[in-house]
Amino acid sequence: MSARIWLSIIVMGAVTVAIRLLPLTLIRSPLKNRFLLSFLHYVPYVTLSVMTFPAIVESCETPLAGLASLVVGAVAAWYGANMVSVAALCCVVAFVLGLL
Amino acid sequence: MSQRSTQAAAQSRGRDMREGLRDGLPIGLGYLAVAFSLGIAAREAGLTATQGFIASLLSVASAGEYAGFTLIAAQASYVEIALGTLVTNARYLLMSTALSQRFSNSTPLSQRIGVGLGVTDELFGLAIAHSQVRPFYQYGAMLSSIPLWCVGTSAGIVAGQLLPARVVTALSVSLFGMFLAVIMPASRTDRVVRTCVLASFVASYVASHLIPLTMAWSSGTRIIVLTVIISAAAALICPVSPEGDDAS
Numbered sequence: 001m002s003a004r005i006w007l008s009i010i011v012m013g014a015v016t017v018a019i020r021l022l023p024l025t026l027i028r029s030p031l032k033n034r035f036l037l038s039f040l041h042y043v044p045y046v047t048l049s050v051m052t053f054p055a056i057v058e059s060c061e062t063p064l065a066g067l068a069s070l071v072v073g074a075v076a077a078w079y080g081a082n083m084v085s086v087a088a089l090c091c092v093v094a095f096v097l098g099l100l
Numbered sequence: 101m102s103q104r105s106t107q108a109a110a111q112s113r114g115r116d117m118r119e120g121l122r123d124g125l126p127i128g129l130g131y132l133a134v135a136f137s138l139g140i141a142a143r144e145a146g147l148t149a150t151q152g153f154i155a156s157l158l159s160v161a162s163a164g165e166y167a168g169f170t171l172i173a174a175q176a177s178y179v180e181i182a183l184g185t186l187v188t189n190a191r192y193l194l195m196s197t198a199l200s201q202r203f204s205n206s207t208p209l210s211q212r213i214g215v216g217l218g219v220t221d222e223l224f225g226l227a228i229a230h231s232q233v234r235p236f237y238q239y240g241a242m243l244s245s246i247p248l249w250c251v252g253t254s255a256g257i258v259a260g261q262l263l264p265a266r267v268v269t270a271l272s273v274s275l276f277g278m279f280l281a282v283i284m285p286a287s288r289t290d291r292v293v294r295t296c297v298l299a300s301f302v303a304s305y306v307a308s309h310l311i312p313l314t315m316a317w318s319s320g321t322r323i324i325v326l327t328v329i330i331s332a333a334a335a336l337i338c339p340v341s342p343e344g345d346d347a348s
Contacts, residue, residue: 009155011185044190046327046330053304054304078284080285081281083134087274098269
C-alpha cells in the first residue's frame, strides 16, 4: 500500500515537473498551432468545472448544503471575491446548512 | 570593473529576492488554507503527513494533486494517475510557454528551470506582472509560499483526524471554492468560457449519474475524457486568436 502511494506520488510529481519544464527548456519560439493554443486555453476551466460539479454537492452532509455552498461560492467568485474568501464562504455555508 | 559589476549583480539579486519574499507571503497564506483541505483529500487516499508533504513539494498543484489523490483513493492505475495529472495540470504547459518568451537572452538554463519549477496559477501571475522574468524575484516568492503549501497539506492530513467529522466535511468544500474562484471571473468576462463551464457541469452530472457506461468509469477517467472532449469541441468551434491568448 505504502509503496503504491510513494510510486503514485512520484508519477504525479514527474508528470507535473515535465509539464512545467518542457516548454521552458525545449520551446524557445512561440506556439503557432491555433487549435492547440485554443485547446490549452479552455482546458483549465473545463477540468475544474468537471471536478467541481456534482462532486461539491455530494461532498456535503446533505445535497441542499452542497448546492447552497456551490451557489454562494459561485456568486461570490463571480463578483470578484478572492480565492481564500470564496473557499471560506463555501465552508461556512456547508457547515451551517449541514447542521439542519 | 568586472568585480564591480559582479557586486552590482549580487545586490540586484538580493533586492529581487527580498521583493519576491514579500510578494509571495500573501500567496503563501492562501496556500496554507487551501492545502489544508487538500490534506483532507490526501488522508482519504491513505497518505501519511510525510507523503503529503513530499507530494505537495514535488507537484505544487492544487487541482492536479486533488485529481491525483482521488485517483489513488480509487485504486487507479499509474497510467490513469499520469493522464489525470497531465490533464489537470495542462494549463502549466501554456503558462510555461508564455514565460519562455519573457526571459532575457542571457538567462542561464539553470535559472529557466528554477523558475519553471515554481509555475503555479498565482506565481505565474506574479511573474507576468513584470515585462521580464526576474529569476531571483521568483525564487523569493517561491520560498515564502511553497513551504506553506507543503505544511498545509501535512496539517490537513494530521488535523483531519482530530477534527469532528462535520467540520472535516465542511472544510473539504474549500477546494471546490478555490476552483470556483478560478472559473467564475473568467466566465463573467468570456462568453465561451461561461458556456464551457455550464456544459462541463451538465456533462459531468450526466456522465456520473445517467449513462451506465461512463458511470462505471472511475471519476478520474471521467474527468480526463470529458475535459478532452469539451475543450477540443470549444477549440474547434471557438478558436482563440493567438494574440488575445496572452491576456488570459
